[in-house]
Amino acid sequence: MAAMGLSARSWLDAALGFLFPEACQLCGEARATPSQAYVCADCRAEVRFIEPPFCERCGRPFEGEITNQFECLNCREMELAFSSARSAVFAREKVLELIHRYKYHRALWFEPLLAELLIQRAAPELAKAKWNWIVPVPLHPAKQREREFNQAERLAVRLGEATGIGVNTKLVERVIPTRSQTLLSRPEREANVRRAFAAKKGAELKGDRLVLLDDVFTTGATTSACARALRAAGAAEVCVWTVARGI
Numbered sequence: 001m002a003a004m005g006l007s008a009r010s011w012l013d014a015a016l017g018f019l020f021p022e023a024c025q026l027c028g029e030a031r032a033t034p035s036q037a038y039v040c041a042d043c044r045a046e047v048r049f050i051e052p053p054f055c056e057r058c059g060r061p062f063e064g065e066i067t068n069q070f071e072c073l074n075c076r077e078m079e080l081a082f083s084s085a086r087s088a089v090f091a092r093e094k095v096l097e098l099i100h101r102y103k104y105h106r107a108l109w110f111e112p113l114l115a116e117l118l119i120q121r122a123a124p125e126l127a128k129a130k131w132n133w134i135v136p137v138p139l140h141p142a143k144q145r146e147r148e149f150n151q152a153e154r155l156a157v158r159l160g161e162a163t164g165i166g167v168n169t170k171l172v173e174r175v176i177p178t179r180s181q182t183l184l185s186r187p188e189r190e191a192n193v194r195r196a197f198a199a200k201k202g203a204e205l206k207g208d209r210l211v212l213l214d215d216v217f218t219t220g221a222t223t224s225a226c227a228r229a230l231r232a233a234g235a236a237e238v239c240v241w242t243v244a245r246g247i
């Protein structure tokens with residue numbers, strides 16, 4: 001009877017596996033359920049969280065020994081408008097693929113994992129101070145129409161649910177459709193996005209403290225330009241959180 005029961009169970013698993021193929025969407029080999037965002041334990045183990053020491057200002061991790069510097073080269077070369085920037089994980093290999101497929105190929109099933117990584121690191125930090133709003137970095141309307149969603153906005157909603165901080169998309173907008181930053185140098189990135197953002201009409205920030213949210217942080221040119229527009233509209237402080245960090 002036991003043997004029959006086992007084989008019946010195997011048959012059932014096979015049938016369910018056929019109807020609901022639960023394979024890891026990154027390696028295609030191991031099993032991964034919807035509640036795991038279709039990413040298996042082995043692939044998850046490759047995700048690297050960013051640990052101190054890092055630059056107090058922009059969050060850039062220091063390689064090797066700790067120095068006495070509070071601001072790194074990245075900060076000294078740029079006029080950053082945010083007070084601090086932090087990211088949960090390194091944007092390497094699997095994480096980079098996750099974000100790319102989530103953003104450009106609408107692989108929305110990865111979203112719970114990306115949100116989980118962000119919340120794990122951001123929620124305890126944000127709880128240490130009072131923040132008025134979470135503000136997702138806006139896309140230009142033309143790009144948002146093309147992509148059909150703003151990844152920063154979706155992740156902001158999940159972070160908002162986890163922290164109890166409201167999400168506000170009515171404060172800042174992208175007024176210039178900038179070209180992709182991927183192949184640009186640091187000064188080119190800054191010039192490319194300098195005038196890309198503006199406070200929305202009627203946005204009056206009476207000394208509010210904001211959490212600016214994006215998916216990936218590279219040089220900080222984009223988030224800094226967005227933070228500058230929010231500061232011009234009256235924000236007292238803007239800190240930046242992203243899921244991943246490119247450099």
Ligand SMILES: [Zn+2]
Binds near residue numbers: 029
């Ligand atoms: Zn896998």
Ligand SMILES: [Zn+2]
Binds near residue numbers: 056057059060073075
């Ligand atoms: Zn720095």
